[in-house]
Amino acid sequence: MAQKNKLQFIILGLLNQQPLTGYDLTKAFENEIGEFWQAQHSQIYPQLKRLETQGYIAHEVTVSGAKLEKKLYHITTEGSAILRDWISTGTPDLTATKDEFILKLYFIRSNHDPRLPEMLQEQLQLHTTKYHHLQQRLKTVFTDPASKQAHYGHYLILQHALGREEYYVDWLKQSLAALPTAR
Amino acid sequence: MAQKNKLQFIILGLLNQQPLTGYDLTKAFENEIGEFWQAQHSQIYPQLKRLETQGYIAHEVTVSGAKLEKKLYHITTEGSAILRDWISTGTPDLTATKDEFILKLYFIRSNHDPRLPEMLQEQLQLHTTKYHHLQQRLKTVFTDPASKQAHYGHYLILQHALGREEYYVDWLKQSLAALPTAR
DNA sequence: TGGTTCATGTAACAAGTTACATGATTAG
DNA sequence: CTAATCATGTAACTTGTTACATGAACCA
Numbered sequence: 001m002a003q004k005n006k007l008q009f010i011i012l013g014l015l016n017q018q019p020l021t022g023y024d025l026t027k028a029f030e031n032e033i034g035e036f037w038q039a040q041h042s043q044i045y046p047q048l049k050r051l052e053t054q055g056y057i058a059h060e061v062t063v064s065g066a067k068l069e070k071k072l073y074h075i076t077t078e079g080s081a082i083l084r085d086w087i088s089t090g091t092p093d094l095t096a097t098k099d100e101f102i103l104k105l106y107f108i109r110s111n112h113d114p115r116l117p118e119m120l121q122e123q124l125q126l127h128t129t130k131y132h133h134l135q136q137r138l139k140t141v142f143t144d145p146a147s148k149q150a151h152y153g154h155y156l157i158l159q160h161a162l163g164r165e166e167y168y169v170d171w172l173k174q175s176l177a178a179l180p181t182a183r
Numbered sequence: 184m185a186q187k188n189k190l191q192f193i194i195l196g197l198l199n200q201q202p203l204t205g206y207d208l209t210k211a212f213e214n215e216i217g218e219f220w221q222a223q224h225s226q227i228y229p230q231l232k233r234l235e236t237q238g239y240i241a242h243e244v245t246v247s248g249a250k251l252e253k254k255l256y257h258i259t260t261e262g263s264a265i266l267r268d269w270i271s272t273g274t275p276d277l278t279a280t281k282d283e284f285i286l287k288l289y290f291i292r293s294n295h296d297p298r299l300p301e302m303l304q305e306q307l308q309l310h311t312t313k314y315h316h317l318q319q320r321l322k323t324v325f326t327d328p329a330s331k332q333a334h335y336g337h338y339l340i341l342q343h344a345l346g347r348e349e350y351y352v353d354w355l356k357q358s359l360a361a362l363p364t365a366r
Numbered sequence: 367t368g369g370t371t372c373a374t375g376t377a378a379c380a381a382g383t384t385a386c387a388t389g390a391t392t393a394g
Numbered sequence: 395c396t397a398a399t400c401a402t403g404t405a406a407c408t409t410g411t412t413a414c415a416t417g418a419a420c421c422a
Contacts, residue, residue: 036285087287107199109333152291226381
């Protein structure tokens with residue numbers, strides 16, 4: 001296996017909360033999930049078919065309006081079981097973050113390289129924006145304490161992502177400050 | 184294009200420092216580079232051929248011992264140019280970290296979930312180990328200040344990776360501490 | 367009636383992993 | 395002499411992205 005097909009478990013995880021259509025799932029990857037995983041509908045629809053053949057999900061067709069058919073998928077008992085297994089199994093592989101900017105930095109040899117300031121500055125801007133964006137999401141998604149209780153994992157990882165961005169921003173600022181002053 | 188083929192630039196970046204064989208490059212991905220990017224030899228050898236047809240690198244054959252042939256690749260002027268372009272071009276896409284553990288956490292709904300403590304504990308152990316490992320590398324790779332000068336980018340990102348792990352460990356400890364006490 | 371969103375699919379391609387395959391050199 | 399490492403390649407497969415393709419429903 002290439003790397004365990006995580007997509008199937010994300011789909012199962014989402015369907016474990018409530019029945020959804022392929023379209024709903026696609027939207028979920030643009031919103032909540034999108035913060036830490038991406039998938040396009042062209043990957044989702046075939047995966048849904050595979051999961052159904054395997055018996056982990058099933059669907060019923062509902063009709064909106066005159067004839068628009070939607071396939072509303074729900075998880076089966078077997079699906080719930082393998083989802084539980086996946087979550088319970090250890091996660092010993094720490095994924096190396098494939099950050100293109102970090103990669104570029106690696107090839108900068110001297111701290112006098114004229115490209116360094118603008119490169120760091122650009123990232124500072126990007127990560128600051130992302131930081132504010134996450135701060136906003138944390139505020140809007142978990143307004144009342146009850147939602148924090150009902151979606152504890154989501155709360156934990158959003159908070160984690162926020163902290164990670166905060167560190168990234170700090171590191172960029174420090175690196176910029178440590179640069180030799182141009183004259 | 185799928186996502187810009189970063190591998191080719193990593194290879195060019197490494198060859199920009201000194202001529203290397205495919206085998207050397209493979210080793211580099213297991214060591215320095217391995218901290219933030221992976222590639223197997225089965226991906227490297229074909230990429231080398233493509234880069235050579237494109238005129239960005241060239242090789243000469245050297246013979247070790249009686250008949251073992253090595254292809255020592257070096258970068259061409261054109262190769263240097265597109266490497267410079269890649270580094271100079273902005274990097275506006277922040278890669279979402281595809282962290283499997285974070286994904287699993289997302290599907291944990293309650294802070295009373297019995298799996299939470301062991302899951303956090305496992306990650307704490309893994310990230311602590313990685314933290315120490317990075318600390319060690321920073322110490323061994325940059326013993327004298329001169330090397331820090333000559334490989335400034337490498338120094339920056341190693342230090343960044345260390346800080347990132349430090350934050351991860353802190354977050355895990357905090358999350359563990361915040362868990363409701365079992366009775 | 368016309369543009370945006372809803373809704374579902376396939377095709378072609380790029381990137382990345384695992385497995386298959388072979389042979390030379392070196393150090394103990 | 396034999397095991398580990400050096401050295402180079404291909405094949406098969408999985409995962410992920412972009413593009414192609416179609417049509418219904420909804421809102422202004």
